[in-house]
Amino acid sequence: MTSLALQGTIELGIIYAIMALGVFLSFRTLNMPDLTVDSSFTLGAACSAVLAVAGHPWLGLMVAIGAGFIAGNVTALLHTKLKIQPLLAGILVMLALYSVNLRVMGGRANIPLINQTTIFGLLAGNDWGPLIIPAAILILLILLLFLFLQTRFGLILRATGDNDQMVRAIGGNTDVTILMGLAIANSLVALSGAIIAQYQSFTDISMGVGMVIIGLASVIIGEVIFGVSSLLRRLLAVVLGAMVYRFVIALAMEAGMPPTDMKLISALVVTVALSMPAIRDYLVERQKRWVTRPGGEGGSTDAEDK
Amino acid sequence: MLRINNLSKTFNKGTQNEKKVLKQINLTLAEGEFAVIIGGNGAGKSTLLNCIAGVHSIDSGRIIIGNHDITNWPEYRRSLLIGRVFQDPLMGTAFAMTIEENLAMALAKGKSRGLQPGIRRSDKRVFRDRLAQLGLGLENRMSDKVGLLSGGQRQALTLLMATIVRPSLLMLDEHTAALDPLTSQKVLQLTRDMVAAENLTTLMVTHNMADALAFGTRTLMMHEGNIILDLQGEQRSGMTVETLIASFKQHSGQELINDRLLLS
Numbered sequence: 001m002t003s004l005a006l007q008g009t010i011e012l013g014i015i016y017a018i019m020a021l022g023v024f025l026s027f028r029t030l031n032m033p034d035l036t037v038d039s040s041f042t043l044g045a046a047c048s049a050v051l052a053v054a055g056h057p058w059l060g061l062m063v064a065i066g067a068g069f070i071a072g073n074v075t076a077l078l079h080t081k082l083k084i085q086p087l088l089a090g091i092l093v094m095l096a097l098y099s100v101n102l103r104v105m106g107g108r109a110n111i112p113l114i115n116q117t118t119i120f121g122l123l124a125g126n127d128w129g130p131l132i133i134p135a136a137i138l139i140l141l142i143l144l145l146f147l148f149l150q151t152r153f154g155l156i157l158r159a160t161g162d163n164d165q166m167v168r169a170i171g172g173n174t175d176v177t178i179l180m181g182l183a184i185a186n187s188l189v190a191l192s193g194a195i196i197a198q199y200q201s202f203t204d205i206s207m208g209v210g211m212v213i214i215g216l217a218s219v220i221i222g223e224v225i226f227g228v229s230s231l232l233r234r235l236l237a238v239v240l241g242a243m244v245y246r247f248v249i250a251l252a253m254e255a256g257m258p259p260t261d262m263k264l265i266s267a268l269v270v271t272v273a274l275s276m277p278a279i280r281d282y283l284v285e286r287q288k289r290w291v292t293r294p295g296g297e298g299g300s301t302d303a304e305d306k
Numbered sequence: 307m308l309r310i311n312n313l314s315k316t317f318n319k320g321t322q323n324e325k326k327v328l329k330q331i332n333l334t335l336a337e338g339e340f341a342v343i344i345g346g347n348g349a350g351k352s353t354l355l356n357c358i359a360g361v362h363s364i365d366s367g368r369i370i371i372g373n374h375d376i377t378n379w380p381e382y383r384r385s386l387l388i389g390r391v392f393q394d395p396l397m398g399t400a401f402a403m404t405i406e407e408n409l410a411m412a413l414a415k416g417k418s419r420g421l422q423p424g425i426r427r428s429d430k431r432v433f434r435d436r437l438a439q440l441g442l443g444l445e446n447r448m449s450d451k452v453g454l455l456s457g458g459q460r461q462a463l464t465l466l467m468a469t470i471v472r473p474s475l476l477m478l479d480e481h482t483a484a485l486d487p488l489t490s491q492k493v494l495q496l497t498r499d500m501v502a503a504e505n506l507t508t509l510m511v512t513h514n515m516a517d518a519l520a521f522g523t524r525t526l527m528m529h530e531g532n533i534i535l536d537l538q539g540e541q542r543s544g545m546t547v548e549t550l551i552a553s554f555k556q557h558s559g560q561e562l563i564n565d566r567l568l569l570s
Contacts, residue, residue: 162400
């Protein structure tokens with residue numbers, strides 16, 4: 001891999017890590033499979049692109065955060081107030097947002113941002129600009145999330161995914177924690193989409209397809225490789241997981257896979273990541289059987305005794 | 307302190323499986339009263355507690371705690387007045403969070419849950435002192451995840467969480483039923499001490515006849531959605547497990563055929 005490709009991979013990893021943090025919040029912290037992500041990513045990208053074309057790239061990021069917040073709110077309300085299953089609520093909002101996204105994009109299926117001012121204009125001329133700006137945003141977000149998840153509200157938000165019955169028993173309103181949790185999660189996802197749009201100077205209506213899977217892959221890869229022992233470690237694991245995922249994709253491209261195969265590779269990576277715990281258990285079991293089989297390592301000491 | 311008027315609850319109303327679980331229950335608990343509810347399976351004990359806690363909506367009746375008519379309050383709001391410990395040791399705590407985080411959430415009951423720090427240094431001192439009183443050594447494991455604790459330790463922790471902000475009503479739903487006999491006695495002893503120390507108004511459900519007479523100040527026996535026996539004072543202190551079984555038979559017109567009740 002060339003150093004340019006390497007830098008590009010890290011840049012993408014950083015931007016997608018913001019999305020993965022959102023998925024971490026809904027899937028892990030709230031324990032809710034939120035499929036809104038696929039569309040709120042595009043929603044953020046659409047807001048970002050439209051406002052960048054109008055000459056307000058930073059405002060585009062802010063509006064994306066707000067739009068993602070509202071999208072998350074809608075999913076949460078469908079679940080908490082109308083009692084629709086979380087999975088279905090997410091799919092409904094994902095579907096509805098497809099039309100909303102097209103409206104935001106003015107009826108076009110894609111918006112090119114060639115020669116437009118983007119947030120990366122801030123460090124124009126600096127080769128490290130596309131790395132520094134998203135990295136600064138990511139570090140700020142990790143810090144904010146880390147502090148937020150230890151506030152009084154943050155504690156009951158985390159407990160909601162663990163045991164919602166217990167949260168209500170100590171006087172916490174789980175409807176509110178789910179509402180805020182999904183809203184913040186989708187804000188992060190939309191922000192990630194908004195940065196990607198300006199980073200690649202292109203927004204496409206279908207760019208969010210499979211995003212929830214990529215986010216989940218990042219979360220799980222991070223957990224398996226880097227562990228879950230403390231809150232800060234969990235957050236950093238998500239970021240590192242997103243990086244690893246990008247590297248796997250980059251290596252697949254390097255090996256000559258066409259870009260059209262990327263969704264297939266994504267699905268394969270996630271399948272491997274999801275089955276990692278099961279595979280590990282299987283290997284441990286096999287190891288045990290190997291050691292305890294007659295004539296195996298376990299039996300050899302007996303043989304020596306004789 | 308607690309007043310229940312004509313409380314009725316039917317499950318699966320209007321279907322073939324319709325079941326009247328609570329029939330016009332009336333119950334008043336005075337401040338500091340410790341009532342123990344006993345009864346067979348399906349008597350409505352747990353349903354009564356869940357109706358008071360707001361887990362189930364009720365068909366009719368009123369529930370009043372102190373000066374608050376809580377009949378139409380949502381569950382989380384009732385929890386500001388009620389402390390609860392459940393039968394399942396997994397239900398009372400968040401297993402992936404630490405002991406101190408769990409206690410901090412319980413301590414914030416009734417306070418605004420905004421962006422204030424979740425655990426303050428001064429809170430930790432309170433937690434350490436209160437955990438030490440449990441006598442389980444948990445004060446040295448405050449940053450351990452609750453998932454690492456045994457069932458008995460979790461129930462003791464849940465009991466502490468339920469009482470760390472003094473509740474108007476403490477409800478214990480067979481909170482020792484899932485524990486081994488020795489741990490069960492220990493947790494019951496802790497319960498007795500905590501209730502006595504704070505003079506808590508308490509409603510405890512048990513399957514154990516001996517406990518139903520040994521603990522608290524009042525014994526209530528439920529059968530098919532009614533309170534059929536209400537023992538207090540001398541009448542209660544004169545009771546033995548045998549006379550309790552006999553008076554159950556007299557009041558319900560049925561033999562008390564329930565292995566769990568007899569064997570325990």
